[in-house]
Amino acid sequence: MKFSPEFEQRFTQMLTHYPTRRSVLVPTLLYAQDEFGYLSEEVIQELARRLDLTELEVRNVISYYSMLTLKPRGKYNVQVCTNIACMLRGADELFAHCQRRLGIGHKQTTPDGLFTLEEVECIGACCWAPAMQVNYDFHENLTTDKLDQVLDEYSKKGMQ
Amino acid sequence: MATLVSHPDEVRVVSKRFGKGATSIDRYLELDGYKAVQKALSMPPDAIINEVKSSNLRGRGGAGFSTGMKWSFVPKQSAKPKYVLCNGDESEPGTCKDRLIFEHDPHAVIEGVTIAAIAVGAHTGYIYIRGEYRYLSVIMQKAIQEAYARGFLGKNILGSGYDLDIHWHGGAGAYEVGEESALMESLEGKRGIPRIRPPFPAVVGLWGGPTVINNAETLASVPHILLGGGEWFANLGTPKNGGTRLFCLSGNLARPGVYELPMGYNLKKMIYDVAGGMANGGELKAVVPGGSSVPVLLPSEIDIAMDFDAVAKAGSLLGSGGVVVLDDATCMVKFALRTMKFYQHESCGWCIPCREGTDWLKKTLLRFHAGGGLKADIDNMLYLAENMLGRTFCPLGDAAAMPMIGFVQKFRKEFEDHLEGRPCPYETRGVVEKLPVMA
Amino acid sequence: MADVTLTVDGNKITAPAGTLLIEVCKSVGIEVPSFCYYPNLSLQGACRMCLVKIERMPKLQTACTTVVSEGMIVTTDSDEVRQARKAMVELLLGNHPLDCPVCDAGGECELQDMTFSYGAAESRYMEAKNHKDEQQWSPVVFFDRPRCILCYRCVRVCGEGMDVWALGVQNRGVSSIIAPNREDHLECEECGMCIDICPVGALTSGAYRYKTRPWEMKHVGTICTHCGDGCKTTLGVRRADTGMQIVRGDNRDKSGINHDFLCVKGRYAFDFAENPDRITTPLIRKNGKLASVTWEEAFELIGRRFAEVRNHDGGHAIGVIGSTRTTNEENYLLSKFARVVLKTNNLDHLRTADFPALAAALRGKLGRTASMREVYDAPAILVIGNNPTDQHPLLAWQIRNNVRLHRSRLYVINSQHIKLGRQATGFMPIPAGADSKAVAFLAGDESAAHTLIARGATREGWTALRDQLCREPKLILIFGSEIRGNDVSTLVRFGSDIPGAKFVALADYANSRGAADMGLYPDLLPGYQQVSEPGQFGEEWGEIPATPGLTIPQMAEAARANKLKALYVVGSNPVARFAIDPFTFAKSFVVVQDMFLTETAVLADVVLPSSNAYEKAGTFTNTCGDLQLVKKAGDVTGTKSDFEMIVRIADAMGSDVHQLVPFGGAVRADMGQSRGAQSGEADRHAVWLEARGLEPKMSPFDPVAILDEIQRLVPGYDVSRMNLLAGNDQHTSLSGSGGGGQHNPELIMPANDTLFTSGTLGQYSRALNSVIENRDREPATPEVAAD
């Protein structure tokens, strides 16, 4: 198990930002997850070792944050916000549309491993609702058509 | 990238540099960037605090506590290092303003943190940005680097002999982490469980040191206060409610968006003038004036000034400045359900009333909206919410209870109309076959 | 701290500033309910049960986190407060399975009690309850998630109290769950504290679950029979066809020296009592085989043969080996029986600490031994050798929590990096076997330094440590069996110059100290009195052999040389412990009293089935010298106490039992006025009883009869009888002891037990064995965090 140079460089630098080692844990977990798609046994052991924590402590933290996961996800994590502002502008239909189109439900992954669908809480796009995030990219003022275009693009990208 | 809107009634202070390329430090400097820090360095700390006090700046994170007052609670002498922590966890449903600040004016936040640090004698600051806002942490990290490169951060800033480090910190998905004490836990690498208070962060905060915690918008306002003067800022708003505020107008509006309006701007005008009224011919049904955590207002209750005191008088709260507008195609039971689903999902689980109460309310509403409601449920939900209110470990429990109480009290009839197995009679916005459920 | 005055429910109360409101209320008998608050653990404010009204505060406040202040006005019993409590219980019951009828905790459940007190009986809850299957976390720990109310007590006692940190909280909101450190199971010290502290039935004991209902048990608070620390353990017993069965060990009675604490042995390892290998009839070797016989036949044979050997070959042809797990009464009786009836000093036991050396060194020095309670309060502690976490779990708990709660300073000198090092202010690593050099250096022998300057330790470091220790008032010096013989006196010489310094010698078995105090030595009588100068024992026991007898190895020698005609072994397994060749005793007449056919018992001519410490009454003395009452809890038909068996053998030998055990006599005696000092023990006993207003003992099998004599004759044991019988620990002193003696230290053999072993006894505990087998099992695939 090896992290990218960027990860290592950021990690080493972040350690200098705080009086305690464990302070880097939360952002580091997210970056580690970005490298491997999920937080594997090895990643947990490695970070526990580096930060003088028990694996239990690391798991306690991981399981608290909704963006962190212990199971692999699809290449593209489609996160549809259905919270109030988006709901008022049709987010439920949007989410249902995703379910139909991808043939999967909340926190499920397409057989080709390309997409994971997730219904998420407010992502801070209320004024541009309805909105979703695919991995970290925002897609706003969505309609079912626009949604289809977006997903098509990711499918294409994912194929090559 | 979030699109920007504008309206003649806007008074641009915090949003002054939006869309002007101020993410680059050179541009920022052209637009009076870092002048306020220079001024601050020339002032005695207490003078800075008094300036902020006189500006009547009140916390933009939701609680609306006087910022100058908060800073003055920080002990002058402290064995442990002091810290400034910028709260950029922005997760309150209906709120998307801090996002714009980070996106268009990151240096203003850095400058705000710097001034706060100088005022309370801190030499380290952190800017905590929610994990979902990854592209903003990229912008912020670049801005911080530039600031170091230009000597606005680091040892002996601007040759003043004052040392200051500011670091970015990222979250990983948790609303509760926006609560100030949970925020500190998260920054220390722990689960976002709030801390017992007292002691308050200003006295015992990060790693036991005195810590000033402010919302990003609050801090971004500070440089303008120092340059324009506290009195000027105060006069922009209403008594005890200084300045302007980034109002996030969302929901069934013709022109939703983030508008910077003076404190105390009329809510009705906000909806009908600024945001162009209801979208595609809908009728106004209700307004949630301060983010999902506050009691809902009826159309008859919206002719009010949008400042902390007036909205409180009207029986709700100004909160985070997220104004969510509902049209008549909305089912209030479903709206309540979605709101409770949020709090059930985001409760940290530490204390009984919040953990169990939010779960109970969500389950009941789920059954209720699906047509399985009983008459007794309505009063039970009210009973539950009232028994959570004021008894939870942190305000999240209240944030769930207050709107729930509002929904039942103001829309009881709508709840009753769901009884006897009737399918939702209100939802005309094409009901989804199966309500998505987050376990 | 200064006092403050506050008003609670109209009562003016004065309490030290800084006290928690909930404690103040408790102290004046005002009940404030709580789940998450637990004394001496970190504050949570999580369960919200303790909400009270405080004047000038808008919201109700948690009494568990509120520090009392001057003029505070508190209401704990208004409608508002009562409603708040009721609501909390209702909310909890919402997702609670309410499987009380089958729940282990049913009947002793804090949630049940709260529901009863605050009346949340009628439920408004209509929804489906969140379910999760029960998990087995270890052979002895089960977790039932739905019952858990998330008070976080288990997490804190495991981390803060035990310094194990094997439990955590995972997920959030309503799916929050207590999680074990190895994903689907626990890897820990298996102390079971989490189970004891759980207010409901979420954590249950593998040894007890679904066995019975609390109200079907009788609860007997007695002393643990395993290590030398002497925890009080509450045994739950219920009727069984074989007598009284022990079904549970826990620590509900917090009055013991161990307060909250029990380790894996004290909590689960009572099950050796019902091990199928237990002997329940006397056995006599008939043409090579051990065959069951009646008690009478067995006693007759033993009595006859012992008498023969004594009368023909003399007492020196008989060897006696005593036990470190029998009571003081039994050990004293054995000591007396050997000398008075068998006429021999060939008496020994398995030694694990050099108490004679300590007694000799402390002779005439008052108040120089520390009690187990003092170890929890002392401002400074020095531990040389041993690994308390493994070998003295309670001692380790006392030290650990003393450091945590009272900021006491701990100094550790050890050749291993023992776990207690984590709490140490100063840790001095030494080369293996250099303990005695360390002591020498402390006592001023500079030349010892060069051996110690190793593994990062410098001469400066050592000198600094010595100076530091000398500056510590009320220092407690605790030493393992590494320190023996002259090293003990050297250490005492060093310590005695420190004002208020006290000593603790660590011995390994439940009554090792008692065995030593009661004189199970070839050269020492009870109270470390040399056999050559028997003093009061000479007066009272009559004529006894004056020359030192044989040690265990010497007995084996003598047996090989065919000089040891008879051997009497009471609750000991010398063959295994000393690796003695089984044929050694082939020609001797060997009698063994034991629970099992141990390596020693299988060689015997007669084996008598004995009861264990959980099945009899008497007293134990722990390694610190704390005297405690042992109560009868279990009972296995077909066994007898060693006390009774010794008396029966004496009787079968035709000796006057009255002379051995002072009983009955009082009724007939003239109180001894006429014959004064010349009157018999029974009379003198009666006089002594009369003087203290105590009952004359009517049965020769009543250990308390001999306790009178022990308290009267053994220096340091004249403690308050009332307190002792009331179940309180009474510290005995060594200052009045006899001179002890030069004590071939090579005979000291530490048991080297771990947390999960307990000498021969441990091998017969299913609970302990299952835990050992379960170690380092691999976790199954991780459970995905539910959100």
Ligand SMILES: Cc1cc2nc3c(=O)[nH]c(=O)nc-3n(C[C@H](O)[C@H](O)[C@H](O)COP(=O)(O)O)c2cc1C
């Ligand atoms: C459940 C909860 C969530 C919160 N979320 C945020 C947030 O996302 N951003 C924020 O600035 N303040 C949030 N707050 C308010 C903070 O606790 C704190 O009051 C604020 O950051 C102080 O800054 P201010 O005085 O400038 O408003 C939250 C409070 C609660 C109880």
Ligand code: SF4
């Ligand atoms: S510490 Fe010793 S005495 Fe206490 S329970 Fe454990 S074994 Fe028994």
Ligand code: FES
């Ligand atoms: S006892 Fe006070 S909150 Fe639990």
